Amino acid sequence: MYNLLINAPQLQNLLAQGTPCAIFDCSFDLMKPELAGGFFADARIAGALPADLDKDLSTHEAGMAVNGGRHPLPQREAVARWLGRMGVHNGMQIVVYDRNKSQYCGRLWWMLKWLGHEAVAVLDGGLQAWKDAGGAIASGPFTPPAPAAFELKAPLRQLVLTDKVVAHLGQPAQTVVDARAGARYRGEVEPLDPVAGHIPGALNRPFAENFTEDGRFKSPELLKAEWAQVLAGRSVGSVVHHCGSGVTAVPNL
DSSP states (O other), X not given: OOSSEEOHHHHHHHHHTTOOEEEEEOXXXXXXXXXXXXXXXXXXXXXXXXXXXXXXXXXXXXXXXSSOSSSOOBOHHHXXXXXXXXXXXXXXXXXXXXXXXXXXXXXXXHHHHHTTOOOEEEETTHHHHHHHTTOOEEOSOOOOOOOOOOOOOOOSSOOOOHHHHHHTTTOTTOEEEEOSOHHHHTTSOOSSSSSOSOOTTOEEOOGGGGBOTTSOBOOHHHHHHHHHHHHTTOOGGGEEEEOSSSSTTTTTO
């Protein structure tokens, strides 16, 4: 079982062995969300399923939203129904990827953990790593698989809402880490949200700093050293990760 990262050869081996897998293409463009379907149709891992950040991994119906913001989470039951419609069941190894240096696919990784599914991993390096490894590519229209049943289990990750964060601001038991780029954290630019700046006391670790130039995660040793600098002695268990809307915080997590 892979529950964090998987590389392209490892995924190829799973598929060759006939392991039940569901692969989701989460490619997206935050500034041009209408392009998501075109990305998927243009080129994807053979057999991959589409996961649209706006349409599938968020809800814009107030009564169905768990939280607020630009990309509110759907209720867990709604996500489970969507997974079932996509032919996904609890016995599958799930792999998520994008073509954006894992900027978006982590959202679905986290959501599946939130639904209680442990066997979900991010494809390190995304679509380009798959192509580099000679993996099969598909394009064109998508035919949904036969539906399945996806059962909710106890959450493996915790969603912290704003009221709890506000209540613990400035307390040593909570360390807020902002995953946005430095300029947005400092309030110098704000292309998306109505108010610039950051949560009082929040630290800054831009999510892109976790990756090498080719979109793969840096080594565990290097990441550990860099994060030790960011936290400066603060407890790892105290960290609450956030970004602008609950997407790019996940690479930090």
